[in-house]
Amino acid sequence: MIRVTNLRVRYGRPKSGREVLHGIDLRIARGEFVGLLGPNGSGKTTLIKALAGLLPAASGRIEIAGTDIRCLSHRERALRLSCVMQRAEVPAGYSVRELVLMGRYAHTGALSGLFSDHGPEDHAAAEAALKDARALDLAERQAAELSGGEVQRVLLARALAQGRELLLLDEAVSALDMARRVEAYDLLATLNTGGSTVLSALHDLNLAALYCPRLVFLKAGAVALDGPTTEIFTETNLRDIYETDIRVAAHPVTGAPQAHLVPGAAAAALG
Amino acid sequence: MRPNIEAVLAQKPDLVLQLAGRKEASQPVEALRKLGVNVAVFHASTFAELFSVIRRVGILTGSQPQAEAMVRGLEARLARLDARFDARFNTRFATAATRPRVFFEVRSPNLLAAGQAGIVAEIIRRAGGENCVADPTKFAHVSEEEVLRLAPTAYLIQRGPMNPAPLPLDQRPRLRAIPAAATGRAWFVDEQKYSRPGPRNVDAAEELAGLLHPELKSPAPKTTTPTRKDGK
Amino acid sequence: MMTTGAGGDRADARADDRAGGRAQERDHRSAIRGAKAFWIACICAATLASGVAACGLGSFPSTPAETLRALLQAVGFGVGQPVDPALSVVVVDIRLARVVLAWLTGASLAVAGCVFQGVLRNPLADAFTLGVSGGAAFGASVAILSGLAGHAAFNGLGGGAGLLPLCALAGALLALGAVLALGRAGAGMGGMGGAMRRETLVLAGIVVSTFLSALISLLKSLDEESVASIVFWIMGSFQGRGFEHVRLAWSYMAVGLGLVLWRARELDLLALGEGQARLLGLDAGRSRLWLLIGASLLSGAAVAVSGVIGFVGLVVPHLLRLVVGAGHRTLLPASALLGGLLLLWSDVLARSILPGGAELPVGVVTALIGGPFFCLLLGRSGRMNGRGQS
Numbered sequence: 050m051i052r053v054t055n056l057r058v059r060y061g062r063p064k065s066g067r068e069v070l071h072g073i074d075l076r077i078a079r080g081e082f083v084g085l086l087g088p089n090g091s092g093k094t095t096l097i098k099a100l101a102g103l104l105p106a107a108s109g110r111i112e113i114a115g116t117d118i119r120c121l122s123h124r125e126r127a128l129r130l131s132c133v134m135q136r137a138e139v140p141a142g143y144s145v146r147e148l149v150l151m152g153r154y155a156h157t158g159a160l161s162g163l164f165s166d167h168g169p170e171d172h173a174a175a176e177a178a179l180k181d182a183r184a185l186d187l188a189e190r191q192a193a194e195l196s197g198g199e200v201q202r203v204l205l206a207r208a209l210a211q212g213r214e215l216l217l218l219d220e221a222v223s224a225l226d227m228a229r230r231v232e233a234y235d236l237l238a239t240l241n242t243g244g245s246t247v248l249s250a251l252h253d254l255n256l257a258a259l260y261c262p263r264l265v266f267l268k269a270g271a272v273a274l275d276g277p278t279t280e281i282f283t284e285t286n287l288r289d290i291y292e293t294d295i296r297v298a299a300h301p302v303t304g305a306p307q308a309h310l311v312p313g314a315a316a317a318a319l320g
Numbered sequence: 321m322r323p324n325i326e327a328v329l330a331q332k333p334d335l336v337l338q339l340a341g342r343k344e345a346s347q348p349v350e351a352l353r354k355l356g357v358n359v360a361v362f363h364a365s366t367f368a369e370l371f372s373v374i375r376r377v378g379i380l381t382g383s384q385p386q387a388e389a390m391v392r393g394l395e396a397r398l399a400r401l402d403a404r405f406d407a408r409f410n411t412r413f414a415t416a417a418t419r420p421r422v423f424f425e426v427r428s429p430n431l432l433a434a435g436q437a438g439i440v441a442e443i444i445r446r447a448g449g450e451n452c453v454a455d456p457t458k459f460a461h462v463s464e465e466e467v468l469r470l471a472p473t474a475y476l477i478q479r480g481p482m483n484p485a486p487l488p489l490d491q492r493p494r495l496r497a498i499p500a501a502a503t504g505r506a507w508f509v510d511e512q513k514y515s516r517p518g519p520r521n522v523d524a525a526e527e528l529a530g531l532l533h534p535e536l537k538s539p540a541p542k543t544t545t546p547t548r549k550d551g552k
Numbered sequence: 553m554m555t556t557g558a559g560g561d562r563a564d565a566r567a568d569d570r571a572g573g574r575a576q577e578r579d580h581r582s583a584i585r586g587a588k589a590f591w592i593a594c595i596c597a598a599t600l601a602s603g604v605a606a607c608g609l610g611s612f613p614s615t616p617a618e619t620l621r622a623l624l625q626a627v628g629f630g631v632g633q634p635v636d637p638a639l640s641v642v643v644v645d646i647r648l649a650r651v652v653l654a655w656l657t658g659a660s661l662a663v664a665g666c667v668f669q670g671v672l673r674n675p676l677a678d679a680f681t682l683g684v685s686g687g688a689a690f691g692a693s694v695a696i697l698s699g700l701a702g703h704a705a706f707n708g709l710g711g712g713a714g715l716l717p718l719c720a721l722a723g724a725l726l727a728l729g730a731v732l733a734l735g736r737a738g739a740g741m742g743g744m745g746g747a748m749r750r751e752t753l754v755l756a757g758i759v760v761s762t763f764l765s766a767l768i769s770l771l772k773s774l775d776e777e778s779v780a781s782i783v784f785w786i787m788g789s790f791q792g793r794g795f796e797h798v799r800l801a802w803s804y805m806a807v808g809l810g811l812v813l814w815r816a817r818e819l820d821l822l823a824l825g826e827g828q829a830r831l832l833g834l835d836a837g838r839s840r841l842w843l844l845i846g847a848s849l850l851s852g853a854a855v856a857v858s859g860v861i862g863f864v865g866l867v868v869p870h871l872l873r874l875v876v877g878a879g880h881r882t883l884l885p886a887s888a889l890l891g892g893l894l895l896l897w898s899d900v901l902a903r904s905i906l907p908g909g910a911e912l913p914v915g916v917v918t919a920l921i922g923g924p925f926f927c928l929l930l931g932r933s934g935r936m937n938g939r940g941q942s
Binding site: 098101102103122123124125126127128131132134137138139140141142143144147151152154155157207211 | 673817820821823824825827828830831832833834835836873877878879
Binding site: 429430431455460461462463464465466468469471493494496497498 | 610611612613637638640641642645646647787789791792794796903906910911
C-alpha cells in the first residue's frame with residue numbers, strides 16, 4: 050500500500066534546506082495498522098506530511114498503491130488516501146456537515162462549481178462518516194464553536210467521508226480525553242478490520258502498543274526500529290530511543306506491553 | 321498651483337501681486353510678508369472690483385494715469401453693452417426671463433459650472449444673458465441630470481488649463497436633449513478671457529453679447545471669433 | 553457488565569433517534585435551503601424594485617407614471633403619448649444607465665472582496681489590501697497622462713477610451729503579479745517550501761499598493777494639468793457615466809464572475825488553509841491563482857468605469873457571512889446581489905442628497921452607509937455568540 054524508498058525531505062530550499070528525514074525505507078502492506086512513534090523532532094509529522102503530498106521529497110520515492118506520488122494529481126492522491134493532521138484550523142461560518150462534505154471534494158467532478166450540488170452518495174458518505182466518528186449529534190452545529198475534542202472527531206469524520214482505503218493520522222486524538230481516545234482507536238481498529246490501512250503517528254506509546262500490531266520508531270530522521278509490537282516494544286529499545294528509564298509491563302486485560310515511566314529517571318540519567 | 325517661495329524670492333521682487341481666492345495661496349503670502357516682501361492681495365470677482373484693482377495696481381506701480389485711462393475705456397465699453405440690453409430687457413414689459421439661459425462649463429469630465437459668485441456670472445449678465453446655475457459660490461458641481469433640468473438655451477465650454485480637452489456638446493449623447501444643443505447655441509470659449517480676472521473680461525462680455533444676440537448689431541469683436549462647437 | 557448493558561440501551565436509543573433524526577435532518581436541510589432561497593428572492597425583488605425606483609429619483613422633476621412610461625418606451629412598449637425627450641434622456645440614458653453600472657460595479661466589488669477574503673483568509677482583505685485597486689488606478693493614470701485614453705474618456709468615450717479598462721486591468725494584474733512574486737519570495741525565506749503564507753501576501757500587498765500610490769502622486773505632480781481628471785477618476789463616482797461604460801465593462805465582469813463562481817467550492821476548501829485544502833485534493837496554488845485573476849478582473853473592470861470605491865468589498869461579504877454562513881456557493885451570489893443593491897442606493901443618495909444638483913463621491917456614501925451598519929451587525933452577532941457560549 051505504501052512503499053517508501055530512501056526518502057529524504059528538506060525544509061526550506063530544495064538543495065540547501067535543513068534535512069529532516071535522512072533516507073527512510075518503509076513498506077506498509079494493505080490492511081496493516083501501524084503506529085508511528087518517536088521522540089519530539091524525530092520526523093513523524095514530516096513523514097506523514099511527505100506521504101500526504103504536503104512536502105516534496107528531496108530524493109527517494111514514495112509509492113501509494115503502486116503509483117509514484119509525484120505522478121498523482123492532488124485529486125487522484127486525495128482519492129487514494131485521507132489524512133487527519135494535528136492542530137487543524139477550523140474556519141468560522143461552516144456547519145459540521147458542511148465541513149465533512151468538504152471531504153467529498155475529490156469525488157465531485159471537475160465542474161463542481163456553483164450549480165452542482167453534492168450528490169446523494171456524497172450526503173450518504175458524510176452521514177456514515179459522521180455516524181462512525183460519533184459526531185452525528187454535532188452535524189448541524191457551527192464547526193468553529195466546537196471543543197477541541199469535538200473538532201478532532203469531526204476531522205476524523207471528514208477523513209472518513211473522503212475515503213477509508215488508506216488513513217494517515219498525525220496526533221489525531223491527542224486532544225481527546227482518555228475515553229474518547231479509546232473510542233477513536235476502537236473505531237480505527239474496526240475500520241482496519243474492515244480493510245482500511247492505517248498509519249498513525251502518536252506520542253502515546255501505550256495506546257499504540259494496545260492497538261497497533263506493528264510499530265515504527267523514528268529517531269533523528271531515520272527509522273530506528275520497525276517490527277511487530279510484541280517483539281520490539283521492550284525496555285531496552287524504549288530506553289535507547291527515549292533516553293530515559295522506562296519499564297514495560299503487560300496490560301491487565303489484553304496482555305499487550307505497556308510502558309511505564311520512572312520518576313526521577315531523567316535526573317539519574319544525567320547524573 | 322502653489323507658489324514656490326524660493327522661486328519668488330530669487331526674482332528679488334519689489335512687489336508681489338496675489339489673486340485672492342484659494343486657501344493654499346494664502347500661506348505663501350504670509351511667508352513672503354514675514355520675509356519683508358511687499359505683497360498685495362487682490363480680490364476681483366466683479367467688474368467693479370476689477371476696475372478698483374486696476375486703479376490700485378496703477379497707484380502701486382506709479383502709473384496711475386494709464387490705469388485711470390484704461391478703466392475709463394473699459395467702463396465705457398461696458399456701458400455701451402448695458403445700454404443695448406437695458407433697452408431690451410429692463411423695460412416694464414419684458415422680464416429677465418427672456419434673457420438666454422447660459423450654462424458655463426468650467427471643467428468637463430467631472431462637470432463643474434460657473435456659479436453666481438465669480439466674474440463669469442457678471443460677464444454673462446453684461447452680455448445680455450443669465451447664468452442658469454443659481455449656486456451662490458464661484459464653482460458648482462452639477463450633474464448631467466441637473467443640466468437637463470436647467471435646460472440652458474446657450475452652453476459655453478471654456479477651453480484652457482482647467483478644461484484641457486473638452487468634447488463638443490454634440491458628442492455628448494446625454495446632453496443632446498438640452499435646448500442649447502438642439503438650437504446649436506454651444507460654443508468653446510477661452511478660459512483665460514473668461515475665468516481669469518483682467519481687462520480681457522470686457523472683451524469676453526462683448527464677444528459673448530455677439531454670440532448670444534447676433535440679431536443686435538454688435539461692435540466688431542477685437543479678438544478672433546470663437547469656434548462654433550460644430551465647426552461650422 | 554452493568555455498564556455494558558446501560559451502554560447497549562443507550563446505543564439502541566441512539567439508533568432510534570438516528571432513524572428519526574435522519575428524516576428530520578433532511579427536512580432541516582431543505583428548510584435551510586428554502587430560507588436561503590427566500591432571502592435571495594427577497595434581495596432580487598428588492599433589486600428590481602430599487603432599480604425602477606432609482607430611475608424616478610433625481611433633481612429633474614418626474615412623476616412615477618412618467619418614469620414608468622419612459623422606461624417602457626425605452627424597451628419598446630410605448631404607452632400613451634411619447635414622453636418628453638429630455639425626460640426620456642434623464643430616466644433612461646442617465647438614471648437607468650447609472651443604476652445598471654452601479655449595480656454591476658457593486659456586485660463585482662463585493663464578489664471580488666469575498667474572493668480576496670477567502671483566498672487570503674484575512675477578514676480585512678479587499679481589492680485594496682492586495683494592491684489590485686492601486687494597480688488599476690495606476691494603470692488608468694498612466695493611460696490618462698500618456699494620452700492613450702484621452703482626457704475626454706469620460707465624456708462620450710471617444711478616441712482610445714476602450715484602452716482605459718485594459719490599462720486598469722493590466723495595472724491590476726501587474727500589481728497582483730508583483731504581490732504574488734513578493735509573497736513567494738518572502739515565503740521561500742520563511743521556509744514553507746515555496747508555499748505562500750497569508751501574512752506574507754498581505755504584507756506584499758501593502759508594500760505594492762503604497763509604492764503604486766506614490767507613483768500616482770509622482771505622475772500627478774509631473775503633470776499638473778491632468779490632476780483634475782486623475783483625481784476625478786480615482787475618487788470613485790458614477791457621474792457622467794452612461795451605457796457606453798456598461799458596454800465597456802460588462803464583458804470583463806461577466807468573465808471574472810464566471811471564473812469565480814465556477815470555483816466557489818474551492819474557496820471553501822481554501823478557507824481551511826493550504827495544507828488541509830491540498831489533503832482534500834485541491835491544487836491550492838493553481839486554484840488560488842485563478843481565483844485571484846478572476847477577482848482582479850472584477851475589480852479592475854469596476855475601477856476602470858467607476859474609479860476607486862471602497863467599503864463595498866469589505867462590508868458586504870461580512871454582513872452576508874453573518875446571515876447565510878461562509879459557504880461560498882451561497883455567499884458569492886448573495887454578495888453580488890447585495891453589493892449591487894448597496895451601490896445602487898449609494899449612487900442614488902450620492903446624486904440626490906445634496907441640493908442644487910451637486911453630487912457626492914459615491915465612495916463617501918458607501919462608507920457612511922456601510923460603516924455604522926457594519927458596526928451594528930458586528931455588535932449584534934458578538935452578543936449572540938456570547939449568549940450561545942455562556
